[in-house]
């Protein structure tokens with residue numbers, strides 16, 4: 001799987017390298033979008049010292065963790081929620097006759113490394129936040145765990161969005177609402193939202209496990225909703241559960257695939 | 263090598279159930295060369311897609327090279343080659359040589375074996391002149407040769423082709439036919455193709471499967487096909503007669519020889 005992904009990604013990277021200008025423009029575009037997000041946070045903190053009880057460095061930490069996870073998931077697997085294009089164009093037929101998982105083929109299709117820019121940007125925000133936070137060594141190990149769990153959660157969402165497109169053709173928009181919407185929601189401490197929203201994001205669509213719950217654990221903060229502090233440690237379990245659901249949905253989608261009439 | 267027993271496939275289009283294929287049964291032995299004929303919309307492509315694991319049948323049982331295509335799709339992919347005349351299996355933006363190299367890596371074909379096969383194919387299919395051209399810039403005939411090469415790099419036991427001669431000029435057509443004939447005769451590769459070109463059938467196939475309204479209407483030799491219209495000499499006219507007759511028969515439920523086990527029940 002990893003070998004195949006690397007192979008396809010490398011092939012597309014070489015193909016993209018033939019158009020360096022477009023590569024540069026797309027990288028720049030990604031950085032501008034990320035820069036705007038960060039600018040919003042700066043503007044907020046120019047007017048106040050705390051956002052829902054969280055200081056600037058804490059918000060930087062939460063923002064950096066979720067955006068790093070999202071940017072990496074998007075770079076590696078974001079294509080999966082554009083599978084309706086392959087269904088419509090008939091290229092999925094071709095992927096299905098090869099001895100490699102169609103998931104990997106769709107994910108790696110037209111891979112361009114330009115999105116690495118967003119990841120570096122988010123990673124820098126996370127690193128700056130962490131160095132200014134003074135997290136005790138006993139809890140800092142949770143940071144890589146939460147980033148990896150976040151990657152898995154976002155990848156599972158992309159996959160669910162892709163699986164939905166085997167049933168509905170208008171699904172890309174719906175799927176984007178969950179994936180890109182999820183990335184935006186997790187930019188801020190979840191306590192800025194209504195408690196019903198936070199409950200939904202904890203128990204239904206486990207976005208709270210991307211950076212909020214594990215972030216509270218790392219920061220040593222009590223949960224405003226009163227959940228125990230070890231809830232944050234459940235991130236890997238939440239991520240794997242969602243991934244299992246996504247994998248089943250994907251398989252069901254492939255079996256239900258109808259191809260095209262011509 | 264290929265076994266189909268009571269295979270059916272339905273599509274639900276705006277709440278209406280379309281029986282693309284129904285109760286199709288046939289067997290193809292190793293080393294055979296079989297053509298699948300039938301009017302437009304008969305269910306040929308749907309059949310090919312079920313044999314290759316792209317579509318899951320709604321009913322019936324399929325075995326290709328001993329495997330159930332929809333359950334063992336990736337394992338099957340190593341043993342069969344597939345060519346779609348209407349659609350390339352190569353990467354649009356990559357030069358043909360890079361596309362073939364990628365196929366080599368995906369199928370884990372040994373580098374040395376690959377070079378030998380590619381040399382052989384270059385000889386037989388005259389690929390040399392356009393190996394460096396991006397696939398999107400290839401002419402239809404060149405692309406088809408590239409596609410056939412890609413389908414055979416891993417030396418599959420079965421080759422399945424959906425309209426491989428569509429849009430080819432007379433010379434290209436003759437070359438592709440000659441190539442397929444030799445592949446079947448010399449390597450013993452089992453070949454199943456669909457076509458609307460009866461020249462393909464006359465020059466290549468000892469056996470014909472005629473599909474009509476998703477059912478097997480005839481399974482026999484070219485002579486069996488001729489026997490359906492005594493006195494008519496041209497094979498084109500024989501087939502035209504059969505297709506015209508099929509148009510006048512109603513499309514919806516012709517009496518099934520046995521209760522058709524289709525429907526969404528067999529899907530899961």
Ligand SMILES: Nc1ncnc2c1ncn2[C@@H]1O[C@H](COP(=O)(O)OP(=O)(O)OP(=O)(O)O)[C@@H](O)[C@H]1O
Pocket residue numbers: 258259260261262273274275280281282300301302303304305306307308309
């Ligand atoms: N994905 C699909 N969704 C809905 N209906 C389909 C689909 N694929 C095929 N069909 C229907 O199934 C029937 C058989 O189609 P198929 O493509 O197998 O025919 P064919 O024999 O290959 O025809 P042609 O000679 O025109 O290529 C047609 O009525 C077609 O409309």
Ligand SMILES: [Mg+2]
Pocket residue numbers: 262306307308424
């Ligand atoms: Mg067809």
